[in-house]
Amino acid sequence: MNHRPEDLVTLFNTLFLKSRGTELVRGDDEPEYLPAGVAGDYARVIFAHGYFASALHEISHWCIAGEQRRRLTDYGYWYCPDGRSREQQQAFERVEVKPQALEWLFSVACGSRFHISVDNLDGGGAIDEAGFRQRVIQQACRYLDEGLPARAGQFLDALTAFYGTGPDHFRRWRERHACLATGPAGAAHSLTTVSEAYDAIS
Known part of the structure; x- marks a missing residue:
């Protein structure tokens, strides 16, 4: 593609x-x-x-x-560049969860590769890269289950129409990441509702 x-x-x-x-x-x-x-x-x-x-x-x-x-x-926002302290990196990872979750869903809609970014090569990397990745996946699943912000939903629709993608792409993504797609209480997101969830945000 x-x-x-x-x-x-x-x-x-x-x-x-x-x-x-x-x-x-x-x-x-x-x-x-x-x-x-x-x-x-x-x-x-x-x-x-x-x-x-x-x-x-x-x-x-x-x-x-x-x-x-x-x-x-x-x-x-004041952007703190690469080389952040531990406290600065923790703040970065908190605020990046939602945009990177949306970016991942946009990438799925485009059929393009997505890379988690902790963006701190000169400062020792992520505080908790595995945890950050899990939080991004969890947020992306919440967006699929509960709906995207309005402008994001419009743009996702445009991407899926242009690239010819649809619910199956998101179902496969959920299946690949099911082991990490758990909520804060540890309950797994249902994979049987992906089509309905996608239809709800289309």
């Missing part, structure tokens, strides 16, 4: 340029979010180096950010 970032730009901008005043833009260096007024007439979700995965990740952050956050450059 061909994964061109230009296709993501077209899909995103068709959905959200007019309806949400936001455009996806291919950047040269670091990813960034610029609100309208700073970026021009439209807010800009800028992804790094033309990378397909970077575009999905930055879209995921935008899909989660609330209205007030979307009025602020980089959603008002």
